[in-house]
Structure formats: structure tokens, C-alpha cells
Amino acid sequence: MISGDADAELRRLADDPSFAHRDAARHAIRFRADGDVADLVAIEDDPHPCGMTDVVFALAGAKRTWLNWVPMPAEAICNVADEVGSRRAQGEDLGLVRLALSSAEPASAITASLRVMGEVELGIGEFPAPDIRLPLRRGRHTVWRYDGTDPVPAVPAPSADAVRVLHEVGGEPWASPISGHVQAAPLGALPLPDLLGLLAHLPGPPGTPRWEYLAQSTPTYWYRLLQPWVCLGLLRHREDEPWAASTRREVLLDLALGIEDWTADAALFALVTAAYREPELRSEVHAVVRARLDAAAAAPRQVTIEESLAHLMLITPGRTADDRALATAILARAAREDDDTAPAPPAPEPNRRWWQRRG
Known part of the structure; x- marks a missing residue:
């Protein structure tokens, strides 16, 4: 027991x-x-x-970040969306016509927030350097493009069957990345366009008591959680292909080193999961996680996924003392800046699928 x-x-x-x-x-x-x-x-x-x-x-x-739960959204627009969504869920007839952001935030955060708030006229003050729209490394696979200042999906919408599978597989947090990898097998069986479509089109949550409850406090959290689940699916995609030349490696690296977005740390999480399972991948994965964290730390502006990247660095196989020093410094600085008013993450519920054997 x-x-x-x-x-x-x-x-x-x-x-x-x-x-x-x-x-x-x-x-x-x-x-x-x-x-x-x-x-x-x-x-x-x-x-x-x-x-x-x-x-x-x-x-x-x-109860450890990324090992058991995905970080809460850290963006200003998500704070607004959670407030609007929670008040509506409690019966308030709350309208929002326009919203202004002083600077750009990740495409996934903006899209998730608009899913919660509905049609809102959004103004973005600036795109400070480094421009959030530019990838660290340009690859073949991307799920976002920009129409001026507006992020829009660069891939077709997923099928209804793909949304159904996502709801069945990803309706709860994972007990661990290892069990999450097992559970993600049905996602891995989906066609690649469906998996990429899920990342950008961000279908709504399943109609379960958990998500009905979270709609009253943090409705954007579903969208934060679903992308790592989809990336675990990408890790299970075409598993018969040798890693070095595989579709799954190419797509996950393109996303991890793509634009500054939730899809980047979601892809990194999947790569870290792969590194636990496959020791020969650890050196490459470590280098990619550190490259993304270095880029965030060097930016002369706020990077909303920086804390998330720091937590990922701390659990990456092969992490060095220097990696730990950088990650803990980032988290310490964030803690000093935190006013302690952010809501606690939703507690994962018991998951008896811990007992599933490895896939």
C-alpha cells in the first residue's frame, strides 16, 4: 500500500x-x-x-516542479484571463473589450488567455530585444507565426479524434515523467500534423470535475498542462526510427530551440524525459537545456519561462555544479521579486497508473 x-x-x-x-x-x-x-x-x-x-x-x-506538475503560467495576460475566467465561472457577467500589454508575451500564453476571455482587442506596446518572435535556431518545424504583432497557428487544426485522445490521456498531471511517457503512447500514435495542431490550436479542457473546479480559479492552467502532454506524445511518435535521424528528435529540438514560448519548455521536458530513459541521449539533452537557459538568463528583459527553464535544468541528467548555480540564482532572484500572492499549483490527484510497466 x-x-x-x-x-x-x-x-x-x-x-x-x-x-x-x-x-x-x-x-x-x-x-x-x-x-x-x-x-x-x-x-x-x-x-x-x-x-x-x-x-x-x-x-x-x-510535488516537485516538472517531475510531478507543470509550472503555473507566469504571464501578465494569464493573470488577467484567470481573473476574468474565474469571475465568469462564478456567475458574474463580466465583459472585456480591450487589453494592453506593455511588452510581448509568449504566443501560447496569449492564445490560451484569449481562449478563456473570448474576443478581446489586444495591444502590445513593444517587442524588446531579443525579439520573442525569433527562434534561437531556425528549424523545419514551427507551430506559430506572427501576423504583425499577433501570434497565429502556423499549422492546421487537429482532428476531433486527436482532441479526444488528448482529453483521455492528458486530463490529469503525471505521477512522474516515466509514468507520463507510458501514458502518452496513444498520443504518439496520432499523425504528426495532429500533434502539432494540438500545440497551437489549444483545444479546451475535458469536461471533468477537476477542470470544472479549476475553471473557478486558474482556467489557463489546462493550456499550460496540455502542451507537455503533447510533447510526450511527440517523444512516442515513430519510435521505430533511430533517434539520431528520427522525426521525434527533429521536431522536439526545433520546438525547444524555437521561439520563446511554452512550447519550448514543453519540448525540453520531453527531451529530459528521454534522457532519463536513454543514457546515450543525456549529453545532447543537457546541452540543449543549458543553451535555452543561457539565452533566457542573458536577455536584458523579462523572460516569463525563465523560472520554468531553471527548474528543468535542476532535474536534467548530467547537470553540473555550474548549471545548478545558475538555476538556483535565477530562482532565488525570482523569489525575491515574488510578492507571495501567486496561487499555489493545483495538487496532483492520486494516479494508480504508477503501476504501469515501461513502454
């Missing part, structure tokens, strides 16, 4: 002489104490992996 207290459960497993993965449990305890990603990697690299090592991995990452 797995209890709701991850730390107590790990101590119990580590002290149980009949438990075959006591070393993994000890690594998990150490990771939760000091955040050394080497301990997390050691769990995944257990010489006898099975469903229980996946459970230990999930316990190690319980």
Missing part, C-alpha cells in the same frame, strides 16, 4: 529488508533532501528496473 506521504513511504521502503529496491529508495530520500539529480538518475538506472522502481522515482519527485 502506497501512502500519501512520499517521505514517510520512502523511509518505510528503505528500511524494509524484503524490499528489493532499497538502494533506489535511499537515492530517492537523498534527492528529496538535497536535490542532487545524480540520485534521481540512479533510480532510473537501477540494474533491475520494474514497476516498483517507477513508483520510487515517482515518490522521489512528488
Whole structure:
């Protein structure tokens, strides 16, 4: 029986002489104490992996950013959209005609917010350097283009079947990236145009009690969560192709190093998941995560996904002391700037699919 207290459960497993993965449990305890990603990697690299090592991995990452939940939207437009959406959900007849942003914010954040608020005349004051519309590296695959200052999808809308699969697979957070990878298999079976279409057209949430509840507080969160799920689907797409020349690698790298957007950190999350599962990918993935974080840290303006990137850096296999110093400095600065009024993230609900074996 797995209890709701991850730390107590790990101590119990580590002290149980009949438990075959006591070393993994000890690594998990150490990771939760000091955040050394080497301990997390050691769990995944257990010489006898099975469903229980996946459970230990999930316990190690319980209530930790990206390991168990996606960061909340950090954009000003999402704050407005959440306020408007929550007041409407509680019965208030609230209209919004126009909205002005002092500077550009990610295309996904703007699109998600307009999904919640409806048609709004949006004004953007400036696109300060580095221009958010320009990719770090130009690739073949992109899901956004700009009509002047307005982001618009650069890919066709997904099919109704793709939306159905997304709702079935991605209606809840993952217990861990490892279990998320297993659960994302039906998404991976979708055609590539459907997966890219889901990223840009941002279909609405499933009609479940969870999302009806979150509509009263943080309706933009669904759109933040769905893109990492889709990127896990991209990681499962055409898995028979050798990684180096694969469609999944090309698409995820193009998104990760594309424009400054939620799709970038969603793709990076999928790549980090791949790095846990495939040790030979770790050097490449580490370099890509660090490149994206360096670009954010060097920008002489606010980068709304910077904290998210810092959290990803901290859980990337092969993370160095220098990586950790940069990421923790970014998070410390953000904490100093935070007025402590931001809402807490929605708590993940128990997910019994922890027990699924690896796919």
C-alpha cells in the first residue's frame, strides 16, 4: 500500500529488508533532501528496473516542479484571463473589450488567455530585444507565426479524434515523467500534423470535475498542462526510427530551440524525459537545456519561462555544479521579486497508473 506521504513511504521502503529496491529508495530520500539529480538518475538506472522502481522515482519527485506538475503560467495576460475566467465561472457577467500589454508575451500564453476571455482587442506596446518572435535556431518545424504583432497557428487544426485522445490521456498531471511517457503512447500514435495542431490550436479542457473546479480559479492552467502532454506524445511518435535521424528528435529540438514560448519548455521536458530513459541521449539533452537557459538568463528583459527553464535544468541528467548555480540564482532572484500572492499549483490527484510497466 502506497501512502500519501512520499517521505514517510520512502523511509518505510528503505528500511524494509524484503524490499528489493532499497538502494533506489535511499537515492530517492537523498534527492528529496538535497536535490542532487545524480540520485534521481540512479533510480532510473537501477540494474533491475520494474514497476516498483517507477513508483520510487515517482515518490522521489512528488510535488516537485516538472517531475510531478507543470509550472503555473507566469504571464501578465494569464493573470488577467484567470481573473476574468474565474469571475465568469462564478456567475458574474463580466465583459472585456480591450487589453494592453506593455511588452510581448509568449504566443501560447496569449492564445490560451484569449481562449478563456473570448474576443478581446489586444495591444502590445513593444517587442524588446531579443525579439520573442525569433527562434534561437531556425528549424523545419514551427507551430506559430506572427501576423504583425499577433501570434497565429502556423499549422492546421487537429482532428476531433486527436482532441479526444488528448482529453483521455492528458486530463490529469503525471505521477512522474516515466509514468507520463507510458501514458502518452496513444498520443504518439496520432499523425504528426495532429500533434502539432494540438500545440497551437489549444483545444479546451475535458469536461471533468477537476477542470470544472479549476475553471473557478486558474482556467489557463489546462493550456499550460496540455502542451507537455503533447510533447510526450511527440517523444512516442515513430519510435521505430533511430533517434539520431528520427522525426521525434527533429521536431522536439526545433520546438525547444524555437521561439520563446511554452512550447519550448514543453519540448525540453520531453527531451529530459528521454534522457532519463536513454543514457546515450543525456549529453545532447543537457546541452540543449543549458543553451535555452543561457539565452533566457542573458536577455536584458523579462523572460516569463525563465523560472520554468531553471527548474528543468535542476532535474536534467548530467547537470553540473555550474548549471545548478545558475538555476538556483535565477530562482532565488525570482523569489525575491515574488510578492507571495501567486496561487499555489493545483495538487496532483492520486494516479494508480504508477503501476504501469515501461513502454
